[in-house]
Amino acid sequence: MTDFIPFFNLEIGEDEIAEVVDSLRAGWVTTGPKVNKFEKDFAEFIGGGVEAIAVNSATSGLHLALEAVGVGQGDEVITVSYTFTATAEVIRYLDAKPVFVDVDPETYCIDVAAIEDAITPKTKAIIPVHFGGLSADMGSLIELAKRHNLHVVEDAAHALPTTYDGQLIGTLDTDATVFSFYSNKTMTTGEGGMLVTRNPALSKRVRMMRLHGISKDVFNRFNSKAPAWYYEILAPGFKYNMTDIAACLGIHQLKKVRAFHEHRTRIAEAYDAKLADLPLRLPPKPRKGEQHSWHLYVICLAEGLRIGRDEFIQKMFEMGIGCSVHYIPLHLQPYWRETYGLSEKMFPNSQRIYDGCVSLPIYPIMTMENVQRVTSTIQQLLDDTRN
Numbered sequence: 091m092t093d094f095i096p097f098f099n100l101e102i103g104e105d106e107i108a109e110v111v112d113s114l115r116a117g118w119v120t121t122g123p124k125v126n127k128f129e130k131d132f133a134e135f136i137g138g139g140v141e142a143i144a145v146n147s148a149t150s151g152l153h154l155a156l157e158a159v160g161v162g163q164g165d166e167v168i169t170v171s172y173t174f175t176a177t178a179e180v181i182r183y184l185d186a187k188p189v190f191v192d193v194d195p196e197t198y199c200i201d202v203a204a205i206e207d208a209i210t211p212k213t214k215a216i217i218p219v220h221f222g223g224l225s226a227d228m229g230s231l232i233e234l235a236k237r238h239n240l241h242v243v244e245d246a247a248h249a250l251p252t253t254y255d256g257q258l259i260g261t262l263d264t265d266a267t268v269f270s271f272y273s274n275k276t277m278t279t280g281e282g283g284m285l286v287t288r289n290p291a292l293s294k295r296v297r298m299m300r301l302h303g304i305s306k307d308v309f310n311r312f313n314s315k316a317p318a319w320y321y322e323i324l325a326p327g328f329k330y331n332m333t334d335i336a337a338c339l340g341i342h343q344l345k346k347v348r349a350f351h352e353h354r355t356r357i358a359e360a361y362d363a364k365l366a367d368l369p370l371r372l373p374p375k376p377r378k379g380e381q382h383s384w385h386l387y388v389i390c391l392a393e394g395l396r397i398g399r400d401e402f403i404q405k406m407f408e409m410g411i412g413c414s415v416h417y418i419p420l421h422l423q424p425y426w427r428e429t430y431g432l433s434e435k436m437f438p439n440s441q442r443i444y445d446g447c448v449s450l451p452i453y454p455i456m457t458m459e460n461v462q463r464v465t466s467t468i469q470q471l472l473d474d475t476r477n
């Protein structure tokens with residue numbers, strides 16, 4: 091039996107390990123110099139004069155961003171059903187109401203025309219998700235948001251490095267953009283996230299709220315002219331700071347993020363070429379000259395095949411290949427469905443994508459031989475079950 095090809099596998103190098111050991115020996119394990127360095131490096135990577143604020147997850151970052159733009163009780167925030175629950179749960183943290191819209195069948199990202207229809211006098215913000223690492227239609231979304239005076243917080247958990255209009259996601263004209271460094275994202279800190287913004291008032295609020303509403307973080311406090319023991323609480327904040335241990339991973343993962351991306355792109359191109367003639371839909375492509383991060387490579391099985399999605403994934407597993415599903419849309423999840431009266435009929439595009447979608451393995455340490463095995467296994471499986 092050949093080796094099992096998992097859906098995902100990490101690439102952690104000796105550099106990351108040595109950096110963590112350095113922090114352990116220095117005795118600084120919580121927010122400190124490594125977080126400071128990681129934030130600077132990240133802001134430089136994104137460019138465009140952004141500030142980067144490290145947090146302990148993208149979920150925390152999204153929560154902080156919505157809090158900072160003033161989302162509160164009774165407000166409405168528009169987002170997609172076709173996403174991970176974190177995108178919507180942060181709206182509930184603030185006692186606001188998520189208003190779900192469908193995705194565009196051509197991009198699997200938020201349908202901007204549907205946003206227009208969902209706007210009410212209570213609408214305060216929009217959270218687009220750059221699904222799989224392909225940018226949402228940000229030009230028309232930002233134009234719409236400005237016209238209606240709405241905030242935009244980008245869920246960029248999949249979108250490092252993704253471009254829109256030749257600009258890296260993170261540099262667009264929105265309030266804030268939040269990246270995830272969860273273990274299986276395009277780079278990792280174990281758990282972690284980064285909020286980037288060009289709005290100084292927003293970054294000040296986020297920096298304060300990520301650590302208990304203390305006016306300055308620990309590192310700055312110990313280096314300021316005020317006595318080391320002095321601090322002030324300006325709001326009931328959260329405990330969302332990133333640790334130096336996590337930042338150690340981030341510093342070195344970030345250096346490799348271009349190389350990781352090149353390899354993911356090679357895999358995506360190989361999948362595109364090898365799967366082109368099979369009865370399935372390949373993932374939406376970026377427009378010419380744009381960059382897809384290829385966090386996910388999602389195929390959709392054609393309707394009317396003898397093999398359904400669930401059986402396909404099971405058979406792939408039996409043949410030594412791990413696949414997954416992104417996502418079970420929120421309109422099918424008991425909490426969201428029951429609380430907001432959602433149904434399949436309200437999200438036909440999301441539902442159709444979900445019914446056939448399979449995420450294939452795609453990650454930096456996956457070999458081209460592995461890719462070949464994935465495509466030949468799919469071919470064999472679909473040949474066996476055709477007619």
Ligand SMILES: *Cc1c(COP(=O)(O)O)cnc(C)c1O
Pocket residue numbers: 146147148149150173174176177219245247248269270271272281282283
């Ligand atoms: C992973 C993910 C998140 C949450 O990221 P964490 O860092 O795990 O909090 C949010 N939105 C989407 C679309 C994600 O895939």
